[in-house]
Amino acid sequence: MISSNCVEKAGSPEWSSSTSDAETGAxxxxxxxxxxxxxxxxxxxxxxxxxxxxxxxxxxxxxxxxACAGQVFPPPALTGIAEIEAGWHHTCAVTTAGDAKCWGNNxxxxxxDGTEADRLTPVDVVGLLSKARAISAGERHTCALTRDxxAKCWGNNxxxxxxDGTDVDKKTPVDVVGVTSGVQAIVAGWRHTCALTxxxxxKCWGNNxxxxxxDGTxxxxxxxxxVMGLVGGVKAITAGRRHTCALTxxxxxKCWGNNxxxxxxDGTxxxxxxxxxVIGLVGGVKAIxAGWRHTCALTxxxxxxxxxxNxxxxxxDGTAINRSSPVDVVGLPSVVHAIAAGGQHTxxxxxxxxxxxxxxxxxxxxDGTTADTLAAREEVGx
Numbered sequence: 001m002i003s004s005n006c007v008e009k010a011g012s013p014e015w016s017s018s019t020s021d022a023e024t025g026a027x028x029x030x031x032x033x034x035x036x037x038x039x040x041x042x043x044x045x046x047x048x049x050x051x052x053x054x055x056x057x058x059x060x061x062x063x064x065x066x067a068c069a070g071q072v073f074p075p076p077a078l079t080g081i082a083e084i085e086a087g088w089h090h091t092c093a094v095t096t097a098g099d100a101k102c103w104g105n106n107x108x109x110x111x112x113d114g115t116e117a118d119r120l121t122p123v124d125v126v127g128l129l130s131k132a133r134a135i136s137a138g139e140r141h142t143c144a145l146t147r148d149x150x151a152k153c154w155g156n157n158x159x160x161x162x163x164d165g166t167d168v169d170k171k172t173p174v175d176v177v178g179v180t181s182g183v184q185a186i187v188a189g190w191r192h193t194c195a196l197t198x199x200x201x202x203k204c205w206g207n208n209x210x211x212x213x214x215d216g217t218x219x220x221x222x223x224x225x226x227v228m229g230l231v232g233g234v235k236a237i238t239a240g241r242r243h244t245c246a247l248t249x250x251x252x253x254k255c256w257g258n259n260x261x262x263x264x265x266d267g268t269x270x271x272x273x274x275x276x277x278v279i280g281l282v283g284g285v286k287a288i289x290a291g292w293r294h295t296c297a298l299t300x301x302x303x304x305x306x307x308x309x310n311x312x313x314x315x316x317d318g319t320a321i322n323r324s325s326p327v328d329v330v331g332l333p334s335v336v337h338a339i340a341a342g343g344q345h346t347x348x349x350x351x352x353x354x355x356x357x358x359x360x361x362x363x364x365x366x367d368g369t370t371a372d373t374l375a376a377r378e379e380v381g382x
Contacts, residue, residue, distance in 0.1 A: 211273025262324030
């Protein structure tokens with residue numbers, strides 16, 4: 001008599017069987033790793049065929065594979081993660097060992113593994129083993145900050161967002177011209193990229209149709225250019241779809257680029273190709289986050305203010321009205337320690353809860369529903 005089931009060991013499916021010894025009647029458990037190629041799958045494996053089974057037992061490999069069909073055996077968990085970043089349809093991470101790994105859509109080489117094949121599990125980014133310090137994912141391109149303080153990018157380059165002096169896609173990382181050292185942070189927007197230097201200056205490259213490079217023009221750039229007025233005094237940067245913002249060392253916020261929905265926070269809806277001050281935020285801010293067409297700031301007091309597009313409630317002020325200057329997020333139960341902005345939703349974090357607001361069509365707010373919310377609300381299970 002034989003009974004069996006599929007099990008998992010280190011990500012590989014195995015066949016587990018319990019047999020009765022024909023001579024002794026004793027029950028013996030046996031486990032065999034399923035191979036991708038089994039001999040004579042339509043014929044029984046038995047003790048007489050040299051299969052290693054106990055005398056008097058047999059099973060059909062084809063039936064084993066059929067029994068295991070449809071069962072998903074997940075790969076071993078990715079551990080030792082220092083940072084994780086989500087692009088449009090791909091995701092990347094940096095490990096504590098300095099390795100860069102990516103997975104998901106790879107149509108433009110944005111995974112950096114030298115191919116254009118989509119990956120269901122993480123793959124190593126070529127040339128960045130033990131060399132990556134941080135990573136940022138755009139629409140279809142990715143950039144990394146190396147441990148040497150340089151910037152490297154790969155993937156889609158139709159708008160020169162890789163900064164290598166060309167507009168040709170790259171399937172492996174290439175150096176960004178002029179910033180092979182002296183960089184402390186890098187952010188990838190939809191189709192543009194910006195770097196924060198160790199001197200506190202900001203440089204940007206790529207798509208500039210709305211002035212998101214901040215160089216006083218609306219001409220795309222295939223190598224980094226200085227953002228006007230920001231050669232120093234900046235401690236953090238963030239990039240949205242077609243706008244960019246900087247947090248100054250004095251705690252103020254400046255933004256530039258697309259402003260159709262008021263996402264620059266200067267009280268207008270006019271695009272700006274140089275940085276402008278966000279109204280009411282000349283100080284007292286410790287973090288900033290840019291979504292698709294909205295922007296948010298975390299104050300030193302732990303409150304959150306947002307501005308820009310609000311069609312789905314992503315500003316969290318209890319309305320669905322676009323705002324061209326900052327408004328307070330309502331409904332936050334306590335002091336917030338960190339913020340993150342998605343395409344059309346926003347979340348805040350403190351040590352005890354996660355609170356999200358805005359678009360929830362696909363359940364991205366995590367509240368157990370698919371209904372948008374116009375104000376902050378603590379999420380289920382967190």
